[in-house]
Structure formats: structure tokens, C-alpha cells
Amino acid sequence: MNLLARARGTLDGGPPLVLVALFGVLGFLVVTAASSVTAAKRTEQPRRTQLAALIQQRRSQVDELDKAVTELRDRVGREEKAVASRNAGDRALSDRLDVLGRQAGTVPMRGPGVEVRLSDSSRTPPEGEDASAYRIHDRDVQLVVNALFAAGAEAMSINDVRLVATSPIRAAGATIVVSFRPLSPPYVITAIGADSGRFAVSDVVKLYSRWRDVFDLGFRVRDAGDLQVPAYTGRVAVGTATPTETP
Amino acid sequence: MLALFSLLVGALLAVVLQPSVPQDVTRYLAMAVVAAIDSAFGGLRSYLERTFNDRIFVIAFVSNALVAAFLVWVGDQLGVDLSTAVVVVFGVRIFQNVAALRRRVFGG
Numbered sequence: 001m002n003l004l005a006r007a008r009g010t011l012d013g014g015p016p017l018v019l020v021a022l023f024g025v026l027g028f029l030v031v032t033a034a035s036s037v038t039a040a041k042r043t044e045q046p047r048r049t050q051l052a053a054l055i056q057q058r059r060s061q062v063d064e065l066d067k068a069v070t071e072l073r074d075r076v077g078r079e080e081k082a083v084a085s086r087n088a089g090d091r092a093l094s095d096r097l098d099v100l101g102r103q104a105g106t107v108p109m110r111g112p113g114v115e116v117r118l119s120d121s122s123r124t125p126p127e128g129e130d131a132s133a134y135r136i137h138d139r140d141v142q143l144v145v146n147a148l149f150a151a152g153a154e155a156m157s158i159n160d161v162r163l164v165a166t167s168p169i170r171a172a173g174a175t176i177v178v179s180f181r182p183l184s185p186p187y188v189i190t191a192i193g194a195d196s197g198r199f200a201v202s203d204v205v206k207l208y209s210r211w212r213d214v215f216d217l218g219f220r221v222r223d224a225g226d227l228q229v230p231a232y233t234g235r236v237a238v239g240t241a242t243p244t245e246t247p
Numbered sequence: 248m249l250a251l252f253s254l255l256v257g258a259l260l261a262v263v264l265q266p267s268v269p270q271d272v273t274r275y276l277a278m279a280v281v282a283a284i285d286s287a288f289g290g291l292r293s294y295l296e297r298t299f300n301d302r303i304f305v306i307a308f309v310s311n312a313l314v315a316a317f318l319v320w321v322g323d324q325l326g327v328d329l330s331t332a333v334v335v336v337f338g339v340r341i342f343q344n345v346a347a348l349r350r351r352v353f354g355g
Contacts, residue, residue, distance in 0.1 A: 026280075027253070031258045036270075037277060040273050
């Protein structure tokens, strides 16, 4: 029987069967590897789009809930006023609540003040220079906010996100996050009650005026007669902290 | 001709059966395939040069694939990208084998 000889390729006339068989195995392997690589890529892609869709959905949910909070607080306020109109004790309580609400920042406010607009440099950073010097960071926003408070600001918002006593201004990667809301540039800081004269002579303004010239950073201060800041929609309840003995 | 036909049958079989490979193994399988391609061309070349030996061919085919996959795995454990080494070595050998095949078939 010359089948063995044929399989081992020792017989002339046609390729050895071992070679033929392993070519079959090779074809099988190539297709398997190729399809599994593309499958791996395909499973990765939808995960990204799913994540993006989830973020979008959650953001719109947050916006809706924000609106609901404002509406409900309005209603509570109206009901309280209605109750307060009936007797004096309730009226005193309602007045006190009013004052506390204003101090806590749960009421939208309006009034004269200063508006500061911060934006990244429009210039592309030159080769070899630190690109981060041409961008606005969380630290920049913090400095300007502190300077505005020092200039007498009473109610402040950044890109329509109200600042209250517990609002953090921080960075998540390259994004500035205020009260856990991610912001996108330009950053408009609205400060009701800030004195433009006092703000103009602060060190921060001098610093940023210089950086505007050097790095072309966006820094514009506007004195406005009628500014508006929205109400804070986050949680204002203080749970863990308790007052120490009052004197 | 018969080898080419066998290649197509193998590929078709994979398309029909749709074997699923765990994602972690995908990289190693790809490397093993590169090594197997080299062995296949080497076998074809030796066949045309009439130095074909079935035992050497089968052992080379299997061991090359296994060693390539193993090297990449070791590289992953060590944090060194050894897949580049496998690709370069077998890439060069594939070109050499193909060049030898071409000279044998078309002459020159």
C-alpha cells in the first residue's frame, strides 16, 4: 500500500498529505484568530457608546430633578406664606425661614455685582512650553472666587451653578467640577454684591491681567447693575456636624 | 493546488463552525497563527526543494506555534512586549520562505 508513502511525501506525484492537512489546519486557525480579534473589538465599541449614552441620560435626569426641586421649593414657600398669613406665630417662623433660605442659598437672587469671564488661551502653546499654562484650571476658578468673596460678594454662581458654603470647586481630569457638576469653558462667575473697585485692586486681578497679556488667557471683568444667580438645588441639610456650646 | 484547496476548506470550516475564543487568549492565538504561517510556507518550500520530511514538518508546525504563544504570554507576565520579537522573527522568515518559493516556481 503506497498510502503511507504518499502521506509522508516519499512518493512522487502530488504533495504529501501531511502538508495538505496542516494547510487545512492553518486556514482554520487564521480565520478563527481573525474573527476573534474583530469580535473583541466589536464588544469594546458598544461599551463605549453605551457609557456615553448613560452619561447623557443621567445628566438629563439630574437636570429634570433640579427643575423639580426648584418647583417643589417654590410650592413649599407659597404654602408657608399661605399658612403664615393666618397667624402671627407662623408669620415669625416664615420670616425666619425666608432669611435662612437666603443665607443658605436656596433662593434665586438678583442684584448689582461683578461678572468675571475666564477662558482658555486662544493661542496654541509654543513648542517646548507647558501647555497647562495656557488653560484655566480649578485653582484659577478658586482664586477668582475667593477674591470676589473678599470683595464682598454675597451670592455667587459659576456657569449657573450656585455656590454655597459646602460647594467644592475641583478638577476631574481636565474638567472643572463645581458642586459635582462638570462645567465647560468659558467659566462665567457671577458675584452679586462684589465691589468692583475693591476687586479691581486685588492681587488676583493684577496677576490675571498679566497672564492675559503673557499667555492670552481669557480674563474679562464686567461691572453689572443687575445680575441673577439661580437657587442651589443640592442638599442643604447638615447632618453630622452639630453646633458646639453657644456662648 | 491540493494544499490551497485544503486551506480554503479549513477556512470555510472555521466560518461555518464559528469557534469562540476567550478574549484573553486572542493575542496568543494570533501569534501562534503567525508562527504557523511561517511553518506552512517552510513546508511548501522544502517540498518543492525535495527535502520535505513529514516528522520535521509536523513538529516544526506545532512547536513554532506553541513557542510563539508561550513567548508572548511570558512577555505579558514580565511586562515586556515580546510579541514584537515574534512578529519580526517570523515575518522575516515568511518573506524568506516566500522568496525561495518564488525562485523555485518562477525561476530566477
